[in-house]
Amino acid sequence: MKPAFTIFALLTLCLLSYALYAALVVAPTELTMGDVQRIFYYHVPSAWTAFILFTINFVASVVYLIKRSVKADIVALVSAEVGVVFCTVVLVTGPIWARPVWGIWWTWDIRLTTTLVLWLIYVAYLMLRRFSVGSQTALIAAVLAVFGALDVPLVYFSIWFFRTQHPSPVIGKGGSLDPVMAHVLLINWAAFMCFGFLVCWSRYRLEKVKRDTEETQALEALLEHGAPR
Amino acid sequence: MSSLSSITRATLEKDMRLEWRSKDTINSMLFFALLVVVIFSFAFNPTAEESRAIAGGLVWTAFLFAAVVALNQTWARELRNQVLDAYRVSPAPAVSLFLAKALGNFIFVSILEALMTPLFIVFYNLRALGPAWQLIPVAAFGTWALVVNGTFFAAISIRTRSREIMLPLLLFPISIPALLAMVEATTAILTGEDSAKFWIVLLGVYDLVFTSACLLLFERILHAE
Numbered sequence: 001m002k003p004a005f006t007i008f009a010l011l012t013l014c015l016l017s018y019a020l021y022a023a024l025v026v027a028p029t030e031l032t033m034g035d036v037q038r039i040f041y042y043h044v045p046s047a048w049t050a051f052i053l054f055t056i057n058f059v060a061s062v063v064y065l066i067k068r069s070v071k072a073d074i075v076a077l078v079s080a081e082v083g084v085v086f087c088t089v090v091l092v093t094g095p096i097w098a099r100p101v102w103g104i105w106w107t108w109d110i111r112l113t114t115t116l117v118l119w120l121i122y123v124a125y126l127m128l129r130r131f132s133v134g135s136q137t138a139l140i141a142a143v144l145a146v147f148g149a150l151d152v153p154l155v156y157f158s159i160w161f162f163r164t165q166h167p168s169p170v171i172g173k174g175g176s177l178d179p180v181m182a183h184v185l186l187i188n189w190a191a192f193m194c195f196g197f198l199v200c201w202s203r204y205r206l207e208k209v210k211r212d213t214e215e216t217q218a219l220e221a222l223l224e225h226g227a228p229r
Numbered sequence: 230m231s232s233l234s235s236i237t238r239a240t241l242e243k244d245m246r247l248e249w250r251s252k253d254t255i256n257s258m259l260f261f262a263l264l265v266v267v268i269f270s271f272a273f274n275p276t277a278e279e280s281r282a283i284a285g286g287l288v289w290t291a292f293l294f295a296a297v298v299a300l301n302q303t304w305a306r307e308l309r310n311q312v313l314d315a316y317r318v319s320p321a322p323a324v325s326l327f328l329a330k331a332l333g334n335f336i337f338v339s340i341l342e343a344l345m346t347p348l349f350i351v352f353y354n355l356r357a358l359g360p361a362w363q364l365i366p367v368a369a370f371g372t373w374a375l376v377v378n379g380t381f382f383a384a385i386s387i388r389t390r391s392r393e394i395m396l397p398l399l400l401f402p403i404s405i406p407a408l409l410a411m412v413e414a415t416t417a418i419l420t421g422e423d424s425a426k427f428w429i430v431l432l433g434v435y436d437l438v439f440t441s442a443c444l445l446l447f448e449r450i451l452h453a454e
Contacts, residue, residue: 065446065449117402117405120401120402120405121402121403123402124398124399124402124403127395127398128385128389128395128398128399131389131390131391131395132388132389132390133388133389133390134388136388136453139449139450139453140385140388140450140453143385143446143449143450144385144399146442146446147378147403147439147442148402148403150438150439150442151402151403151405151406154406154407154431154434154435154438155405155406157406157431158405158406158409158410158431159406159409161427161428161431162409162413
């Protein structure tokens with residue numbers, strides 16, 4: 001195992017533990033919602049991490065379409081896989097929070113629906129990769145990723161016009177987030193990003209080994225078959 | 230440019246003649262849509278006044294499912310006798326082939342809609358309370374939105390295992406904004422409560438974005454090895 005990977009894994013572990021402590025102990029309890037609000041420190045960082053991973057998937061897919069590099073294809077694959085996992089965390093933690101606070105598990109509001117559609121698009125992407133046969137997988141997957149990315153703004157605008165209920169963003173304009181809460185949120189985001197990249201990294205190495213092995217096996221089979229008897 | 234349009238026309242004529250002689254696609258689509266209409270009618274009281282509010286969703290869901298039947302045939306037909314490989318080695322621009330297939334599907338689905346709409350009106354007792362002429366741009370833009378991506382994704386799904394299942398799995402998530410726009414615009418026109426303008430513009434933008442993307446990327450898909 002590469003030392004850089006081990007060091008990064010240990011750092012991520014420390015950061016994750018501190019983030020957990022910060023979210024559960026350091027952060028003040030929210031006045032109206034109470035302790036259930038603490039899910040915010042998992043929900044929001046997971047969402048940001050998922051969106052960043054999907055952006056990486058799009059960039060890697062475009063790079064693949066231009067340069068046809070195997071590395072870009074593996075990056076696109078692993079970022080989509082890990083992105084879908086984080087997006088699932090968002091979609092699961094959201095209703096757990098919404099039930100006591102809004103009184104309903106789910107509402108067809110703009111951010112919820114857009115996130116759900118995004119999840120559907122990337123699950124379709126992963127299914128395409130799984131069902132695809134032969135060597136053209138990388139190309140057709142990259143093309144689908146471009147279509148998915150083009151779709152996101154259209155999904156957002158269509159649902160924006162449709163309806164809106166999600167709490168408006170608390171970061172940036174008009175936000176009134178307690179500084180300690182903001183600090184804890186950012187710590188958690190950093191921890192989740194590190195964790196996401198750690199999983200991507202190890203998945204990247206696994207996929208690389210898998211492809212190298214397949215290539216070697218194919219080559220060996222060819223040599224064996226083609227060898228004079 | 231002239232070769233582009235002549236090849237498009239030739240391919241389109243060939244597909245139309247094939248369909249005219251067999252009528253496989255149109256018949257299966259029509260029967261499928263009819264089944265959907267009948268099955269939907271069990272889910273609620275179809276002639277009630279409030280069913281007008283969900284009719285837009287019903288009509289487009291039926292057309293969407295039926296369109297998938299036609300879209301699946303688009304390229305599968307060319308796999309027999311290695312016609313697709315012949316296209317690949319021919320010097321004809323890939324874009325003209327794509328346009329011919331997309332236009333062919335547009336014609337099929339439009340015929341389906343023209344034949345099924347009277348049936349919907351009769352079965353569900355529909356009457357537009359808003360400006361009915363706006364249904365024409367909604368239908369035209371909406372159908373194009375479905376078939377342009379559908380034709381493209383059908384070319385992707387023939388390269389996978391279980392290709393018939395793959396097409397809707399790819400097409401439906403990407404089509405969600407277009408479907409939402411079609412359903413909302415139709416409902417707005419039928420109930421006469423809202424303006425459908427925003428949705429028609431959205432459909433136009435969707436068509437523009439994805440037609441460009443399909444035309445730009447189709448060549449790579451056709452020649453993917």
